[in-house]
Amino acid sequence: MATFEQLGLEPAILQALQDVGYDAPSPIQEQAIPPLLQGLDVIGQAQTGSGKTAAFGLPMLQYVDPDADDVQGLVLTPTRELCIQVTQALRAYGTRKGVDVVAVFGGAPIRSQQAQLRAGGQVVVGTVGRVKDLISRHSLILNACRFVVLDEADEMLDLGFLEDVERILALTPASRQTALFSATMPPEIRRLADQYLYNPVTVRVKAATLTVDTVEQFALEVAARDKVTALIKVLEDEHPDQAIVFVRTKVRCDQLFRTLRDRGMNVRALHGDMSQGARDGVMIAFKGGRVPLLVATDVAARGLDISGISHVINFDVPTSPDVYVHRIGRTGRVGRSGRAITLHEPRQAREVQAIEHHAGVRLSPWVKGARVAPTGVNAPPRRHSKPRVSANTDGWGGPFSKLILSGGRAAGLEPSDIIHAITSTAELDGESVRNVRVLERFAFAEVPARDAPRVVERAAGTEVRGHVLRLELARV
Numbered sequence: 001m002a003t004f005e006q007l008g009l010e011p012a013i014l015q016a017l018q019d020v021g022y023d024a025p026s027p028i029q030e031q032a033i034p035p036l037l038q039g040l041d042v043i044g045q046a047q048t049g050s051g052k053t054a055a056f057g058l059p060m061l062q063y064v065d066p067d068a069d070d071v072q073g074l075v076l077t078p079t080r081e082l083c084i085q086v087t088q089a090l091r092a093y094g095t096r097k098g099v100d101v102v103a104v105f106g107g108a109p110i111r112s113q114q115a116q117l118r119a120g121g122q123v124v125v126g127t128v129g130r131v132k133d134l135i136s137r138h139s140l141i142l143n144a145c146r147f148v149v150l151d152e153a154d155e156m157l158d159l160g161f162l163e164d165v166e167r168i169l170a171l172t173p174a175s176r177q178t179a180l181f182s183a184t185m186p187p188e189i190r191r192l193a194d195q196y197l198y199n200p201v202t203v204r205v206k207a208a209t210l211t212v213d214t215v216e217q218f219a220l221e222v223a224a225r226d227k228v229t230a231l232i233k234v235l236e237d238e239h240p241d242q243a244i245v246f247v248r249t250k251v252r253c254d255q256l257f258r259t260l261r262d263r264g265m266n267v268r269a270l271h272g273d274m275s276q277g278a279r280d281g282v283m284i285a286f287k288g289g290r291v292p293l294l295v296a297t298d299v300a301a302r303g304l305d306i307s308g309i310s311h312v313i314n315f316d317v318p319t320s321p322d323v324y325v326h327r328i329g330r331t332g333r334v335g336r337s338g339r340a341i342t343l344h345e346p347r348q349a350r351e352v353q354a355i356e357h358h359a360g361v362r363l364s365p366w367v368k369g370a371r372v373a374p375t376g377v378n379a380p381p382r383r384h385s386k387p388r389v390s391a392n393t394d395g396w397g398g399p400f401s402k403l404i405l406s407g408g409r410a411a412g413l414e415p416s417d418i419i420h421a422i423t424s425t426a427e428l429d430g431e432s433v434r435n436v437r438v439l440e441r442f443a444f445a446e447v448p449a450r451d452a453p454r455v456v457e458r459a460a461g462t463e464v465r466g467h468v469l470r471l472e473l474a475r476v
């Protein structure tokens, strides 16, 4: 397994990675960073939570000249949320180097974004519609843009943005380097890649299928600051015989270990900064059953084969469905049943969904004493079929609510506008909006019933193509 340094990243970026606490590259980073640094075009098949932002962002930032004011890198995103998330990540990775990252997205005043662009900004992260708009107003000039990323290209397709994406690509230099990231590769995205990428290298993190059939799996949503309290409650309620608690980084491993130890728990830590001798000591104590609780990073726990583990607790959401599967594969061995509980912050709901989609599992909400049939009994057949399924058949099996929206063809609205307005304001993914029909003065759309009140509250009053959207639940 490579280190970030071995991948060829420069000191200012390595330093920033230390600041944010990443110890080692995630699988997609390990595969995508070297070809991107060589100047090759890349197709990356990876989903949210895999670390894909750094996979394309770090090479892009390495290429940027912070002393030049031109826009040198452009990241196109399908939604406002993703735009903001990517911007925050790139700012953190680029701060040591002094790279300015500007976010441009719809639903916010265009003037302040124009001003930010005028002030410089070597990297622009933007939603498709707003980028197009700023180009047509000559506020965004892409003549010197040598690195373009299409992030979550399949989402762009679902939201009807592909034509606009092509128009934008056509305005960037032909000599640019292009990276296309997508969780799935429908034919339209393949065609886009064939047309706009030059001899691309394809990298993918395989969508793992779950081989462990005997694990009850749960998720628990909790605010970042309440995570430790939640973990302690889970441990108290679950009474594990033996549990591994997974965290993302060495620093977090040490912190959590100390917190638990200071509360009097019999716990050990296992991470890559420990000497081999110390690690062996911990392994032996844990395997021998003398220690009931282990806090570990993924790297350190690789290959750990312990049959007695009753519980795997993901204190941090795994960086990919593969990592999830590896982690929970530590429990439920040899005919025993195990339990896996994943803590996640509200903003990580999409990461959890991505794991459910791509690992083919379903996480039930955790409450004290909760029981579900292990995956082997109730898992849907899609575990062995294509990883991505459409919301209509499998993704969200619950009821849908119909919405009536003011404004239709007469106001210049298209289905993609409506989908975009709903997804960007109410934090829904494109797949959750279905049966969009645009009539002359009205439009209809369906969203999951549980999300409908939020959609009505948030999307109402937003401006779409100069039209103020009003919407209400249809009475059926």
Ligand code: AMP
Residues within 6 Å of the ligand: 021, 022, 023, 024, 025, 026, 029, 047, 048, 049, 050, 051, 052, 053, 054, 248, 249, 319
């Ligand atoms: P992304 O898939 O890019 O949205 O990243 C998902 C999450 O993983 C984000 O919270 C990142 O901060 C985190 N992350 C990305 N790369 C790493 C890494 N190499 N080590 C630890 N965490 C990471």
